[in-house]
Amino acid sequence: xxxxxxxxxxxxxxxxxxxxxxxxxxxxxxxxxxxxxxxxxxxxxxxxxxxxxxxxxxxxxxxxxxxxxxxxxxxxxxxxxxxxxxxxxxxxxxxxxxxxxxxxxxxxxxxxxxxxxxxxxxxxxx
Amino acid sequence: xxxxxxxxxxxxxxxxxxxxxxxxxxxxxxxxxxxxxxxxxxxxxxxxxxxxxxxxxxxxxxxxxxxxxxxxxxxxxxxxxxxxxxxxxxxxxxxxxxxxxxxxxxxxxxxxxxxxxxxxxxxxxxxxxxxxxxxxxxxxxxxxxxxxxxxxxxxxxxxxxxxxxxxxxxxxxxxxxxxxxxxxxxxxxxxxxxxxxxxxxxxxxxxxxxxxxxxxxxxxxxxxxxxxxxxx
Numbered sequence: 001x002x003x004x005x006x007x008x009x010x011x012x013x014x015x016x017x018x019x020x021x022x023x024x025x026x027x028x029x030x031x032x033x034x035x036x037x038x039x040x041x042x043x044x045x046x047x048x049x050x051x052x053x054x055x056x057x058x059x060x061x062x063x064x065x066x067x068x069x070x071x072x073x074x075x076x077x078x079x080x081x082x083x084x085x086x087x088x089x090x091x092x093x094x095x096x097x098x099x100x101x102x103x104x105x106x107x108x109x110x111x112x113x114x115x116x117x118x119x120x121x122x123x124x125x126x
Numbered sequence: 127x128x129x130x131x132x133x134x135x136x137x138x139x140x141x142x143x144x145x146x147x148x149x150x151x152x153x154x155x156x157x158x159x160x161x162x163x164x165x166x167x168x169x170x171x172x173x174x175x176x177x178x179x180x181x182x183x184x185x186x187x188x189x190x191x192x193x194x195x196x197x198x199x200x201x202x203x204x205x206x207x208x209x210x211x212x213x214x215x216x217x218x219x220x221x222x223x224x225x226x227x228x229x230x231x232x233x234x235x236x237x238x239x240x241x242x243x244x245x246x247x248x249x250x251x252x253x254x255x256x257x258x259x260x261x262x263x264x265x266x267x268x269x270x271x272x273x274x275x276x277x278x279x280x281x282x283x284x285x286x287x288x289x290x291x292x293x294x295x296x297x298x299x300x301x302x303x304x305x306x307x308x309x310x311x312x313x314x315x316x317x318x319x320x321x322x323x324x325x326x327x328x329x330x331x332x333x334x335x336x337x338x339x340x341x342x343x344x345x346x347x348x349x350x351x352x353x354x355x356x357x358x
Contacts, residue, residue: 007348008343009340010336012336041294050316050319
């Protein structure tokens with residue numbers, strides 16, 4: 001049934017994250033129409049009012065645009081999407097650092113760890 | 127808006143509801159949660175005008191609930207309330223004859239959406255398909271208030287999924303309010319915008335589900351447990 005949601009974060013924000021993620025990954029293209037509120041509600045098993053809230057939030061973030069009588073579209077402002085990509089990157093880095101700190105790793109440990117990991121991966125793929 | 131003001135209901139010596147005060151807003155899907163015998167069904171039946179309060183008043187849009195306001199409410203009972211010797215089609219025709227607001231075309235549309243064969247006799251349907259028929263009959267009424275008492279109870283995950291999808295496809299929250307009781311709360315949590323906690327005939331809280339998640343970091347079930355503990 002529907003999808004799993006994290007119980008400690010509002011669903012409308014989890015949907016905002018999910019749609020942003022899909023746009024960055026290119027699964028939803030610039031200028032593409034998003035499903036209607038009802039379709040999105042059915043697809044994700046989520047309350048339609050929650051989906052409306054998600055769309056409003058995405059619009060406030062200028063990631064989507066609502067055209068009267070036509071629906072909601074991914075923005076065509078490439079710059080905004082580049083910026084969104086950076087925001088998501090920062091977000092992931094923050095979460096990573098937060099968790100590593102909790103496990104007691106220093107900044108140097110993290111950077112070393114990443115460097116080693118990336119080097120190993122390159123060699124394995126070579 | 128559905129308003130309960132100082133509502134109590136006594137059955138002989140047992141209090142089914144005691145001093146309930148709650149204002150239920152419109153245009154939302156609202157979960158009514160609580161343990162068995164907490165008063166969920168009594169509260170539902172009062173909105174439907176099937177049970178009268180012993181004390182206090184229940185109003186819909188400031189009009190006292192009577193048999194007349196019952197025309198604003200579609201009520202899906204926990205029990206099976208149709209004639210099993212009818213075919214699905216005959217059941218639809220029967221419902222259309224009972225409720226002037228019944229939209230026959232919509233009923234067929236919902237039945238088709240949920241893959242139910244119209245020609246089958248109701249008594250020959252699987253439990254899951256009977257559940258689907260009940261949903262179709264309820265959602266086909268063009269009414270502002272839809273009450274569903276345990277619509278998912280005893281049904282397998284496939285049927286529950288199709289019922290939730292049917293609900294989302296055929297309700298209109300600009301005009302309709304849906305109140306659902308269920309024990310499968312976690313499963314339909316993303317569907318609910320608000321939740322009412324009830325215990326021993328008392329309404330403990332009416333809360334926005336997103337707020338519970340954001341402020342308390344909890345699922346409805348955990349929140350309900352907390353409310354129960356606070357009250358105990």
